[in-house]
Amino acid sequence: MWEQALRPVISGLGAILRSGSIDDAVIVNNALISTNLHPDLSAVALAKITRVLVEAHPDCAIAWRSVHGRDSELPERLRANGYQLIPARSVLFVPTKDRQFESHRDYRKDLNLWHSTLADPDGYRLTAPSCLTDEQCLRIAELYRMLYLEKYSWHSPQYQSSFFEQTARTGMFKYLLIERAGRIDAVIGYYTNHQHLAAPIIGYDTSLPRELGLYRMINLQITETAWQRGLEVHASSGVASFKRSRGAETEIEYTAVYAQHLSRRQRFAWHTLDAVINSVAPTLIDRFEL
Known part of the structure; x- marks a missing residue:
């Protein structure tokens, strides 16, 4: 029903965006x-970055993805520098101070599951290698493909094994492996910035029984790792009810766009997109409990 009602709007909007070279x-x-963590830059720094990029790319809009106001004044500072804030998605954060997430029954059940597998001599174990072998990278690529591509969408980034080797070697991501009997069955790739931890790389063997609780173990280890580091979890989007039942809180994430230097046609395209999304986003978020 919603798709049919929105189809004419989307079609007309698409024509405007194409004519405005929005790409x-x-x-x-x-x-x-999937999730970019930004430093909490000052208004002066943002103005300088914007000025340099406008001079270097006079025909392009300047955009920042994954902008949120969780413990940050970045949205307000971007707006003060002339950026439009266009709602992009509803995301979730897990506060970890004082381990308040343990007040949630589902989290305690996940913790009991992990303690149970640790008590089993043949159960799962968590490892945190500083570098990855070729064999590990191949397995991680396989687990990522099973979850992100085969289960969710082939439009997700299709990372190869070399990506995981390079991100581990350079320190871009730290990896946690959930292993049993010498085989990796689940993986977490995470990084940190400005009081938050995000795990854009996760994967698990979807051919194994759901009762093993591999995704529950992944979520648990992400939260525990953030708590150990004194950080909040940026839990991205998706499976919102699962995450909320384990302490996650909802925030709106924006794409901030600077278009003041562009042609009238380009500015019109961005302002139209801004107006349409800001008018329909609250309704969709409320309707679908995003």
């Missing part, structure tokens, strides 16, 4: 992953 954009601090 011509420079995306700042974009690591080509």
